[in-house]
Structure formats: C-alpha cells, structure tokens
Amino acid sequence: MNLFRNVKAQIIEMLTSLQAEGVLPAGLAFDAVDVMPPREAGHGDMATNAAMVLAAKAGVKPRDLAEKLLVKLKQLPEVSTAEIAGPGFINIRFQPDFWQALIPVIFKEEAGFGGSDMGANEKVNVEYVSANPTGPMHVGHGRGAVVGDALARLLVKAGYDVTKEYYINDAGGQVDKLAESAFLRYREALGEKIGEIPAGLYPGDYLVPVGEALASQHGRDLLDFPKETWLPIVKDFTLDCMLARIKDDLAHLGVQHDVFTSERALAKSGRVEEALKSLEDKGLIYEGILEAPKGKTVDDWEPRPQTLFKSTQFGDDCDRAIKKSDGTWTYFAPDIAYHYDKFKRGHNKMVDVFGIDHGGYVKRIQSSVAALSDGKASLHVMLTQLVNLLRDGEPVKMSKRAGTIVTLREVLDEVGSGVFRFMILTRKNDAVLDFDFARVVEQTKENPVFYVQYAHARIKSVLRLARQEEGANVAAALSKAPNKEQLALLTHPAEMELLRLMGAWPRIVESAASAYEPHRIAFYLQELAACFHSLWNNGNVDISLRFIQKDAIDLTAARLALVRACAFVIASGLAVLGVEPMEEMR
DSSP: OOHHHHHHHHHHHHHHHHHHTTSSOTTOOOTTOOEEOOSSGGGOSEEEOHHHHHHHHHTSOHHHHHHHHHHHHTTSTTEEEEEEETTTEEEEEEOHHHHHTHHHHHHHHGGGTTOOOTTTTOEEEEEOOOOOTTSOOBHHHHHHHHHHHHHHHHHHHTTOEEEEEEEEOOOSHHHHHHHHHHHHHHHHHTTOOOOSOOTTSOOOGGGHHHHHHHHHHHTTGGGGSOHHHHHHHHHHHHHHHHHHHHHHHHHHTTOOOSEEEEHHHHHHTTHHHHHHHHHHHTTOEEEEOOOOOTTOOTTTOOOOOEEEEOGGGGTOSSOEEEEOTTSOBOTHHHHHHHHHHHHHTTOSEEEEEEEGGGGGGHHHHHHHHHHHTTTSOEEEEEEEOOEEEEETTEEOOOOTTTSSSOBHHHHHHHHOHHHHHHHHTTSOTTSOEEEETTGGGOOSTTSHHHHHHHHHHHHHHHHHHHHHSSSHHHHHHHHSOOOHHHHTTOOSHHHHHHHHHHHTHHHHHHHHHHHTOTHHHHHHHHHHHHHHHHHHHHHHHOGGGSSOOTTOHHHHHHHHHHHHHHHHHHHHHHHHHTOOOOSOOO
C-alpha cells in the first residue's frame, strides 16, 4: 500500500471534480501532479504541487487554485490540517489513525511490504559485471555486481520482469594471451622451469591450478602440438575454468545471473552481420574517413577509409567505426549485435552497468540501440566509480596471488558479503568509495551497516524478551495483531515519526526504481534505523516510553506491533540490497 499514491489519487479526483464545476478547463492533463514529503518535516506529512503545475495551463493563479483544492482536502476525515505554503504548494497533515492503520497492512505483507505494480511486468534487461574472464574478480567488479544486482532486485520489487545478464567477453587478443599464459603454467606443472612470465602475458598465480588441471587432463600431449592446434584447446579449457571461478565468486556475493551470453558465440552465429545489415538497410552505414581524435596530429594519426555508423544522428559526438581498414570488425561491432539481440528477445528497456573507464562508450552504444530499435528501446547506463581499499586509513597492499589486485574473494572472506554489499551502496554508483576494512566491521553508529543491522537485532531482542516475561499477558500481546483501539495508543511524537517513515517505504521503492538508484534504499534504511534507535533511547530516559509496560498490556501490544512492523520494513529494504537481516549481534 503506497499512501502517497493513494493520496495523489484522491487529489486527482478532487481536480476532476473542479473540472466538472468549471473551475478547471476540461481536457487538462494531471500527469505532472505529485504528492511528496514536504521540504521540511515540520511543515506536515505530505505536500502536493497540484496548484503549481496546473495554474498556468488553467489560466488561474496558483494560490487561487490551491484555495479551491484546500476546501476539498479539508473535507477528508483523515486530514488534520491543510495549508498553503509559498506560491501555491499545499502541505497536508493527517490524523494519527491514518498512520496507525499502516501496521495491519505491514503485518499482512511482512517483508513483502513496499512492493509495487508500477512496472506493470514490463521486461527489463540488466547487464552487470561482464568482467573479462582473464583474471580473478577485483573489488571494482564487485561494486558493479552489487549495484547491478541491487538494481535488479529493486526493479523486481517495483513490479518489473527483470532478466539479469552477464556478457562474456571471450573473444579478441586478450583471450589468446590468457591461453598462452595458461599454457606456460601447464608446462610448469609438467616440471619445466618457465622463469619470469613474459611481458604482455598474465603473471598472477591464479593460473597455476589451471595449468595443473590441463596437465592432469592432457598429460604431455599438448607439448607435441603446434600452437595453432593447442591454442583453441587451452583457450576453451581456460575460459571454462575462469568463468567457473567468476561464478563461484559471484555466488559468495549472493549474485546469480539468469543469462550468460558469449561474445564468441554471438560472432559465430552471424548475428553481428545481421545487426549491421539492419543498420545498412536503414541507410546508417557508409564508407568514410573520421577526423583526427582530439589531441592527435597528422604525425601520430593516419587518416584511412573505414566502415562507419552514423551514430551522430542519435546524439553521439562523432560517427563510429564498425569495421577496420583491414576488413576485421572493431570491438564496437559485436556490442551492437549484442544489444540488438537483447532487443529481439523482447527487452525494450535495458540497463548496462559499466566501470567508470567506459564513460566514453556510453553515447555510441545508446545510439546503436536507438537506431536498431527505431526508438522503441532505451538503454540506461550506470557507471561505477573506483573503490579505494584502506585499512585504518592506509591503502591496502596488492595481492601477490592475483598479480596486481586485491581480489573480491579476499575482501568477502574477511568482511562477509552482507557488509560488502551494504557498504558499496552507501554511495551513489558514480562517486568514489573508500572501503576501510577496519571501519566496516566496527560496532558503532558511524558504521551504517552495523547501525541498520543493530536496529533489526534490537527489535528481535525486544520480542524475545517479551516472550520470556512472566505471565501470559505480555506474550499474548505478541500472539495476534493489535486492534484499532490498541493502535490508537501510539501517540508519542517519536512513535508517529517512525510510522510516517515506514509509510514512506513504498514511495521510496518506486522513486528509487524510476531513477535507477538503489543507493537510495541504503540511505532510507539508515534514516529508519536512526528513527528506531531514537525511540529506543527515549525509553532509557523515560521508563513510561519503554516498549514493554507490564501494567498496560494494550499499550504494550501496540508498541510491540510498532517495532515488529519496523523489523519487517528493515528486512524488506535489506532484501532489496541482498543483505540478510541479523537476528542478534555478537
């Protein structure tokens, strides 16, 4: 139940009534009308911009229209006060029972509370991670994995039909270098002294077990083959090993994809030619010579004819090469085909999660989606910034086993997937994130993951204590949902504030999903946890505000219901982040 959406529907009914009364002209669209939290909490529970967005089109002054709307709002029994603010915003405050009635709804839906039908089951493809299978995953890949997975969960919560996809970059020269590197480790496993890994190959120890597995399976047979024979054998074997490792790392992070698409398989299927033929049929492919890139001179850049895509017609900075002068595809060509394949699979809405180093690639791939779909499909790209690994404020040294990086698995083994996932989402995806191993496990309110988990664990502790109380009355308060009379006892300002914040959860889900911003969920959970902890602390100062009042069972039932509902909302939010709620803190 989205209270904000319900109130918006009521306001639109009032506006329709004003049309019937001749105050507003017929045919006036209400699409821009919204109901949101007021800019300052002290101004009310909700605010509407209806008079502001409709006045000019209706030919009236905003405050005059607001006055007309105000009359109708004040007729609603659940409205306590309604006031005009500034040039025409309306701030609304509701009666306590408007918020108290939220608790039975939450009890009914439990951790499912906040779910929405906004997406109307529309298909969305979210592609994330898509790391080259040439080495172990690092924390940068982990950030993309968490952002993409949390977004997918959020979109599902908002009512979309989501496909989670991984694009395997298993073609090109880097994969040949991977196979050559694995072949060196194969020779090493057979007892050869390979010395220092040659420049250009992958030096990390992570390929040692791959070499050993090759030796176990093939013995010394591969040594007798020429390179053109052993290279495809070793390449396939190594790619399988690396992809299995990536999937295992992702599983430890709580990430599972629905679809894995291979670049090599895409190329072999003829779908690259099919996609480019579609662009050619639209008159969007031509032979031409690009201008020199910025900063390049005639001395270090050679103009040459290439096959180009007219991406500038779709908002790109310049047209893009899809075929080199030697007749081979550029790396852009299979990516065009891949997104065309997504579109043909029925995905008119696509999201790609890229590392920040792919920022210059966004416009060209968006232009190809617009061209191939004739504007029917959209592609939203999220760029993930760098993660700085620290320990007590000092940079963490690199991993010898990985060669150049600290692996994602090393981080997960130390702090756990829940901590990693939550901390990644405490910053917007395009902001640099400092991840301090020492601080993310501290049990202080400055540590957001602890602060939120502690709120959930505290509530569970209260409920356990209630069940252990002498006599049946307190335990009975937990055995059934509170009635309306009991809920009416929730009147303290801190209790009402917690109810209002829980009531905002469905709106947060919809707004975060619309903006493709899963970090909003982490921000909301921190605010909700702070509100609960404040309520808890009130009971330490004034014992009459404690949750369990042995001599006031109805009040106890209401307060226990309040905190149980809060636990459901916290669990609902953590589920979107892919984090398991804690029952107790140790």
